[in-house]
Amino acid sequence: MLGRRQKREKWILLAPALAVLALITLIPLANTLWLSFTDTRISALPEPVHFIGLENYVYALTDPDFQEALFRTLYFTIVSVGLEGVLGVAVAVLLNQEFRGRTLLRALIILPWAVPTIVNAVAWRLIYHPDYGALNSLLFQLGIISDYRSWIGDPATAMNMVILADVWKNFPLVAYVALAALQTVPEDLSKAAAIEGAGPWKRFCSITLPWIAGPLMVVMVLRTIEAFRVFDIIYVMTGGGPADSTKTASFYVYQEYFNYLRSGSGASYAVLVAGISAVLIVFYYSVTKRQTAGGAA
């Protein structure tokens, strides 16, 4: 047990960090919470602020546009994180095989992840360009399309195109974590399963995947939280368009704040988005805990 003196010292030592934390997290959080119960607007002239209770929340939850944005975000999150998981694990399994140039390939594969999101978004916007984009050129020359298309100008394809760009950037992270986990799978386990008669697919599902589930879950949680608050790649690639087809929840919050200058209402949206994220985190956390409880010895 810490003595009284040590307890005081502990708080003195922690104080600077706590102060910084309060300044950058707690105060803005409290401020946002407060704002969400008011009709505050961003303006040059001071305007009277009124406490309006849950009015913002009632409005937000009944706002069909916001609901659509939430579903769009959910779609973006599920599809992109799902694809990143599948692609990441598949690539990790390949990189775990022995072949010439493996080390080089392992190093190269991280590059997309190392590229800043903005740069990635601009690059993909060029790839998707309706007039001189590489994707159009490739598909046209392969004979898959007969006319150049506006991939991110078409509400039907825009979201999936953004997802593709996001997956390309983020699957290496999943691949790396999965690869690290794969290297800890004891060789004897696969051998034993092979002798017991399990084919490669059965071995992967029964032995390998359960073994790497813990670390994989962690990275999937991270990616889910990130994906759910997606903003930057959409801001650069589509600006939420066309016809709101890529307008996600975070983008909605941004617009409410900075385009329509309704910071009170915007804050309530932000709190809702954060709340949903929290639910996802708790859900994942419980799954992860269950996995590791029965997982690796």
Added chain:
Amino acid sequence: MNAAMTQDAILKISSLQKRYGEVNVLKDIDISMAPGEFLVLVGPSGCGKSTLLSCISGLTDISSGTIHIAGRDRTNDEPADRDIAMVFQSYALFPNMSVERNIGFGLEVRKVNEAEKKRKVAEVADLLKIEHLLHRRPAELSGGQRQRVAMGRALVREPKLFLFDEPLSNLDAKLRVTMRTEIKRIHQTTGASIVYVTHDQIEAMTLASRIVVMKDGVVQQIGTPQEIYNKPVNAFVADFMGAPSMNLMTGTATREGEHVRLQIPTPEGPPLELFDYGPGPETLAAGDTAELTIGLRPEAMTDLGLRSGGMDGRTLQSADCLLDVVEPAGADTYAVVQLGGTEAVARLSADAPVAAGQRVPIAFDLSKISYFDIASGNRL
């Protein structure tokens, strides 16, 4: 000899070679094993015994030669198709599965129906006394329990051939002895054909119906534990099998009429003289003298003379030896004697009234003597 015919042999390995690049790790291996045999592959680390087992299992491809299991050519078959089961040193239990599912995994893969699977798993669990563990995970088991589960997984499919890869190496000394007995009991009750790899020569001696001693990828000797122990084909086998190992002393042998006179130099004075009334070294002609390695196990050098005084002068001969070091070991007392350029160990009774520095009459049992060529190490 013991070599079974190809058609009866449960395992027949012919001219097996395994190369990794330039390195030849298994050279011309020929082994034939009868059904129900307990064949132990033993040798120092790096001798190729584990690689050989891996080749039999199909986990490692061989460079040339053939492997027949139960009369069928399995040289190019996948491990799953060879009708074998394997117990690993690390146990290799699947951590995410219960004991029950671990044992039944092979049946699950082979789509055996649920009722049949349950019955077989229960049967094996009963045999191994692990019924109460069926719903636990491997992480919740002790080393010995994991070992039993690993054996259960092998037994449940009733394969033609069992492969054990140093299964007891991860257990503590006491448990190792218990499990050794357990394995022997299982072999006796099931009559299974087992190939068992170990570096522990005591394990090999106690378990095997036949032992294969290997060194540097070459089979040195195949034989029953008694043959290996009493008639080692070369100095390596003599030295490797048995603890403490055989005393290999350099001396001279002269054939004189009906006996062979052996002279073993001692550092303190005149050489030790013994007379072998047995056949002696085959290559030694009458009147000839040759320098060779004389092999006597510690238990052929005893204090019998001290206690009874009754030497027949033929198979049992007494000679005074200077004890260099005396090591009481509980059941026995080991005494080190400087003989023929080596520290020869004599095995005395525990209560032998001896101390280092004494000259004591040691009884040499000449019926247990072996001779080896100094240069090649081969038995003479």
